Amino acid sequence: MHLGFIGFGEAAFELASGLKLQGLERMTAYDPLWNMPAYRELILTRSTKAGVTLVQTSEEVLQQVDMVIVAVPADKTLEVSKQLKPHLEKGTVYIDVSASSPDIKKQVAANIQEKEGEFVDAAMMGPLPVYKHEVPILASGYGTDIFIETMQRFGMNISKVSDVPGDATAVKLIRSIYMKGIAGLYVELLEAAHEFNVESLVIDSLSETINGCTFEETMNRLVTGTALHAARRSVELGGTIAMLDSVNIDSSMSKAAKEKIERLASLNIKEKFKGEKPEHWLQVIEASKIAN
Structure with a gap:
């Protein structure tokens, strides 16, 4: 097995x-920054530590490998696939780990399929410095089964989502709504709590409210309860926004x-529910879709 990196x-x-460390000895990589003075030393050091052979062109990688992991910025994903397509060997497994959109993943997959390659949309779902090769990966696309069969032997943690390119990335990007959004909420909440010198009271109160239930239970309660009392809660948030604005704290999340x-509201x-709270968040989402 010969693995490549673009x-x-x-x-x-x-x-x-x-x-x-798992015994994969044949790895080859190309990075467009390798010959730039500002990055050359870092890339050379990394390749030496990881036991990876650096080459001077992406074509050299594709000529040698059975499987290639393409790790480029999301806004370069489609362009790179077009550049690589003429040099792609039949049967090569092309694994795109970028965070580009599901639509872009489908376009990349079409490029790879034209050359009879095997495409994998791979979404890495954890911090690489912590997990390294064992990072949880969600994978979709018609090359997923080969990817799993080949790389699980080396300890990779891969779960199949579907055969549809873009499905794995959709999970990651939708999850980001919460993970990135909640971080912004935390910052706004803590700025306000610190400004009014009530950090401990606020954190303790929220902990008591949230810690007694699972994430799914809390999510369901908040969505269904807010759907029922949306008008009142939006007014309450108006008071929160006025308070934050009065002390010059950014209230964009609120x-x-x-x-x-x-x-x-x-x-x-x-x-629609005759004053009764919906039992499940799905009822709220379905009601929203009907309204649209």
């Missing part, structure tokens, strides 16, 4: 480092939440 940044380096909840879910 782009040898942190993600590729961490994967390769872990795979080396404003966005207020806008979302106001839209929910416009759906009249309380009336």
Whole structure:
């Protein structure tokens, strides 16, 4: 098994480092920054540590490998696939680990399929420096089965989503709505709590509310409860925004939440459910779709 990398940044380096420890000896990489003075030493050091042979062109990688991990910025994903397509060997497994959109993944997959390659949309679902090659990976696309069969022997943690390119990335990007959004909410909440010198009281109160239930239970309760009381809660958020504005704290997260909840209020879910709280979040989402 000969593994290639197009782009040898942190993600590729961490994967390769872990795979080396698992006995994968044949790895080759190309990085367009390798000959730039500002990055050359870093890339050379990484390749040496990971036991990866650096080459001067992406074509050299594709001529040698059975499987290639393409780790380039999301906005370069489609362009890179077009550049690589003429040099792709039949049957090569092309694994795209970028965070580009599902639509872009489908276009990349079409490029690879034209050359009779096997495409994999791979979404890495954890920090590479912590997990290295064992990072949980969701994979989709028609090359997924080969990817799993080949790389699980080296300890990679891969779960198949489907045969459809883009499905794995969709999970990652949708998950990011929460992971990135909640980080922004935390910052806004902590800025306010610190400004009013009530950090401990706020954190303790939230901990008591949230820690007693699972994530799914909390999510269900908040979505169904807010659907029922959306009008009142949007007004409450208006008070929060006014308070933050009065002490010059950025209230953009609260404003966005207020806008979302106001839209929910416009759906009249309380009336549709005759004043009773929906039992499950799915009822709220389905009601939203009908309204649209």
